[in-house]
Amino acid sequence: MKTTPYHHGALKEGLLAAAETILQRDGLAALTLRAAAREAGVSHAAPAHHFGDLSGLLSELAAEGFRRFGAQLKSATQATDSRRWDGARAYLAFATENPALFQLMFRSDRLDPTNPSLQEARMQALGLLAGASETPVDHPTVEQLGKILGGWALIHGFTMLQLDGRLKGLLRIAPEGTTTDALLEAMLATADRNELAPAKVARDA
Amino acid sequence: MKTTPYHHGALKEGLLAAAETILQRDGLAALTLRAAAREAGVSHAAPAHHFGDLSGLLSELAAEGFRRFGAQLKSATQATDSRRWDGARAYLAFATENPALFQLMFRSDRLDPTNPSLQEARMQALGLLAGASETPVDHPTVEQLGKILGGWALIHGFTMLQLDGRLKGLLRIAPEGTTTDALLEAMLATADRNELAPAKVARDA
DNA sequence: TGTACATCAGTGAACGCGCGTTCACTGATGTAC
DNA sequence: TGTACATCAGTGAACGCGCGTTCACTGATGTAC
Numbered sequence: 001m002k003t004t005p006y007h008h009g010a011l012k013e014g015l016l017a018a019a020e021t022i023l024q025r026d027g028l029a030a031l032t033l034r035a036a037a038r039e040a041g042v043s044h045a046a047p048a049h050h051f052g053d054l055s056g057l058l059s060e061l062a063a064e065g066f067r068r069f070g071a072q073l074k075s076a077t078q079a080t081d082s083r084r085w086d087g088a089r090a091y092l093a094f095a096t097e098n099p100a101l102f103q104l105m106f107r108s109d110r111l112d113p114t115n116p117s118l119q120e121a122r123m124q125a126l127g128l129l130a131g132a133s134e135t136p137v138d139h140p141t142v143e144q145l146g147k148i149l150g151g152w153a154l155i156h157g158f159t160m161l162q163l164d165g166r167l168k169g170l171l172r173i174a175p176e177g178t179t180t181d182a183l184l185e186a187m188l189a190t191a192d193r194n195e196l197a198p199a200k201v202a203r204d205a
Numbered sequence: 206m207k208t209t210p211y212h213h214g215a216l217k218e219g220l221l222a223a224a225e226t227i228l229q230r231d232g233l234a235a236l237t238l239r240a241a242a243r244e245a246g247v248s249h250a251a252p253a254h255h256f257g258d259l260s261g262l263l264s265e266l267a268a269e270g271f272r273r274f275g276a277q278l279k280s281a282t283q284a285t286d287s288r289r290w291d292g293a294r295a296y297l298a299f300a301t302e303n304p305a306l307f308q309l310m311f312r313s314d315r316l317d318p319t320n321p322s323l324q325e326a327r328m329q330a331l332g333l334l335a336g337a338s339e340t341p342v343d344h345p346t347v348e349q350l351g352k353i354l355g356g357w358a359l360i361h362g363f364t365m366l367q368l369d370g371r372l373k374g375l376l377r378i379a380p381e382g383t384t385t386d387a388l389l390e391a392m393l394a395t396a397d398r399n400e401l402a403p404a405k406v407a408r409d410a
Numbered sequence: 411t412g413t414a415c416a417t418c419a420g421t422g423a424a425c426g427c428g429c430g431t432t433c434a435c436t437g438a439t440g441t442a443c
Numbered sequence: 444t445g446t447a448c449a450t451c452a453g454t455g456a457a458c459g460c461g462c463g464t465t466c467a468c469t470g471a472t473g474t475a476c
Contacts, residue, residue, distance in 0.1 A: 146394060154359050158354065
């Protein structure tokens with residue numbers, strides 16, 4: 001029965017978990033190398049050993065986020081009874097459940113764009129978006145890209161507006177009891193009468 | 206011919222101008238009260254006199270941004286020869302010309318949500334979005350809100366993806382020479398064949 | 411027209427804070443023989 | 444099976460930095476009479 005052994009054993013994972021706790025609880029601004037060390041119960045100099053600097057840690061965290069995001073998108077769109085916009089619904093759901101993490105994932109200024117782990121995870125996850133329903137294309141036409149972007153921008157925009165609190169004003173003038181989800185469904189119903197749908201493209205984003 | 210008079214005369218405006226310079230040149234992270242004072246050539250304690258704290262300064266700056274944003278949206282949509290999506294084009298154009306400012310405007314974590322100047326300017330600007338073409342409604346149905354949101358989310362999403370560098374991947378697999386603007390037009394053309402259009406709502410957002 | 415006084419705008423030194431980073435260290439583990 | 448040694452993981456004190464904030468101050472302006 002050893003208490004607080006000198007070697008942590010899985011400090012990298014521990015620090016990532018600690019970092020996510022801080023992100024959820026205190027927000028991105030509070031997430032520093034020292035704070036992560038404190039939360040994980042190790043000395044403040046330990047994180048540098050595993051991540052180099054803060055953008056290294058944030059990039060790893062974002063990569064992990066993209067992996068989970070991708071998994072949720074995948075299971076939503078590939079379920080046998082999945083409906084047309086379930087990818088978009090999963091997109092919003094993930095962001096709602098992990099607001100700070102989602103913002104980190106798309107907030108380029110804090111991430112290391114050269115981090116291979118992040119690049120890989122992002123490409124995987126965002127590739128799913130494009131590839132939800134049609135056959136993949138290696139060299140899409142501008143028209144095909146327009147369709148892909150239409151679906152992506154639509155749900156990404158809705159999600160960002162929601163995270164930044166911009167939907168509150170609309171909900172205030174909406175019929176009593178209207179929820180964010182109801183707004184989403186109303187928007188999707190509008191889009192559903194047209195061509196704004198996900199198309200397939202060969203991985204990349 | 207007086208050089209560096211003790212009283213600046215218009216320090217508040219001077220500090221806002223300095224702050225925007227820093228925002229454009231060095232990014233949001235570099236924008237501190239001390240940096241703004243340095244840029245404006247006054248002592249570091251001066252800004253607190255006018256703005257209280259940093260979120261006060263940032264909120265004023267965002268408010269000014271919304272005023273200019275609103276003016277550009279207005280002139281784009283109310284020109285006699287304006288086309289259907291000119292509001293959306295102006296939306297993206299503003300963000301492209303003022304990327305850091307645009308992100309600040311929509312990045313709620315740095316702003317003071319109770320700042321009346323900001324609230325007013327934001328409401329004015331975003332109200333235009335909803336009110337681009339149809340007659341205003343005081344109590345819109347959920348369906349009407351869905352339409353409004355469709356147009357807004359579409360262009361906001363496109364804009365955020367562009368600012369965060371997410372369109373680069375798409376441009377890499379696009380036909381040679383494709384520009385961001387071409388992607389936008391392709392997306393709008395897709396949307397143009399349906400009901401995803403701005404509708405009118407009585408100011409608020 | 412002048413003078414006294416209050417108010418306002420900006421100064422500059424000082425403070426404490428949390429941060430990232432460095433560095434010599436020590437405890438634990440793995441490996442060669 | 445044991446021993447020597449290299450390597451790895453984490454420690455803790457120390458450093459310098461820029462930040463926001465406080466505070467006594469001073470120069471400039473406005474106002475009352």
